[in-house]
Amino acid sequence: MKEIEHLDEFYQRKFNRIPEGIHQENGHFNVFRLMPHNGDKTKPSPYKRRDFYKITLMIGNSTIHYADKVIDIQKQALVFSNPLIPYRWEHTEGINTGCFCVFNQRFFHQYGNLDQYEVFQANGTHVFDLSDQQVEKAAELFERMFEEINSDYIHKYDVIRTVVFELLHFAMKTQPAMNFSKQLRNANSRISVLFLELLERQFPIDENHPVISLRSASDFANQLNIHVNHLNRALRETTQKTTTQIITERILEEAKILLKQSVWSISEVAGALGFTEVTHFNNFFKKHLQISPLKYRNV
Numbered sequence: 001m002k003e004i005e006h007l008d009e010f011y012q013r014k015f016n017r018i019p020e021g022i023h024q025e026n027g028h029f030n031v032f033r034l035m036p037h038n039g040d041k042t043k044p045s046p047y048k049r050r051d052f053y054k055i056t057l058m059i060g061n062s063t064i065h066y067a068d069k070v071i072d073i074q075k076q077a078l079v080f081s082n083p084l085i086p087y088r089w090e091h092t093e094g095i096n097t098g099c100f101c102v103f104n105q106r107f108f109h110q111y112g113n114l115d116q117y118e119v120f121q122a123n124g125t126h127v128f129d130l131s132d133q134q135v136e137k138a139a140e141l142f143e144r145m146f147e148e149i150n151s152d153y154i155h156k157y158d159v160i161r162t163v164v165f166e167l168l169h170f171a172m173k174t175q176p177a178m179n180f181s182k183q184l185r186n187a188n189s190r191i192s193v194l195f196l197e198l199l200e201r202q203f204p205i206d207e208n209h210p211v212i213s214l215r216s217a218s219d220f221a222n223q224l225n226i227h228v229n230h231l232n233r234a235l236r237e238t239t240q241k242t243t244t245q246i247i248t249e250r251i252l253e254e255a256k257i258l259l260k261q262s263v264w265s266i267s268e269v270a271g272a273l274g275f276t277e278v279t280h281f282n283n284f285f286k287k288h289l290q291i292s293p294l295k296y297r298n299v
Helices: 007-015 132-149 156-173 187-200 217-224 228-239 243-261 266-272 278-289 293-298
Strands: 029-034 053-059 062-065 070-073 076-081 088-091 097-103 127-129
Touching (some): 029 053, 029 132, 053 132, 070 127, 076 132, 076 156, 097 132, 132 156, 187 217, 187 228, 187 243, 217 228, 217 243, 228 243, 243 266, 243 278, 243 293, 266 293
Antiparallel strands (some): 053 097, 062 070, 076 127
16 A cells, blocks of 8 residues: 555556646646446556545546445535545446546645635545535536636636535535534634544554654643643543544554455554554554454455
8 A cells, every 4th residue: 555646656556647737836637538438347546645636527427435434425426525534436336427627836826725615635525425416516607617617728727726615515415514514613613623534634544654653632622732631521422432432433443454455464464553562553453443453364
């Protein structure tokens, strides 16, 4: 596994070529159509973090694997991917069509902060199931992107930025208002988002990012420059879980991924996850999952 996929690596993997101007100072944007294909003949995308943003209109069956959950798209959805969250996308049975656009942070430099929106936050909503009518609206917005990017208009990328924001707000408005009433309006919400960002930045574990550095509630509290009790209260209010619960769940998810997808020994997995003794890791894993790491790997 590799820690992160860069834009040029994405182009090489997806299209076997790297376009000119990909590293321009004012950022990069591109939009593509998803070609129909038989899902069972395609390879799933690798599980990793990307250093770019991606918005996908998916029509068809597919499965998205995150660290803490698996989401099945049965018919059609709008999916927001960001540099913070690693994922793996697997196309299942059926013909998949749609569109997707990719862009980096520099593309929106001085035009807005993408991370303020829930669709690009660590604990936000990233997959939006769409009705047939909503698919038509989303497809119209993508068609506007295609029209602009193929035009000779000197300010076409300014227009595209507005269309991306329109697509972003369109998705958020498809959800009940209550889902978005807890935006970053108070200190506890801000603390929770910062904590989750710090937590996710430590993953996925691989040879280039071989060990996590923050494992305890006090580690995170020190990093955030707040008292550990303050962190615990903030997370309890916003997630209904303790700091230790959240850290434990995330370490367990990464442990399961490493045990199934890497060739590392149990001892190497334990060390990567911050356990000084492999027996401590074995006890931790078995306590929470009622199975030893070795048995889990061999199931």
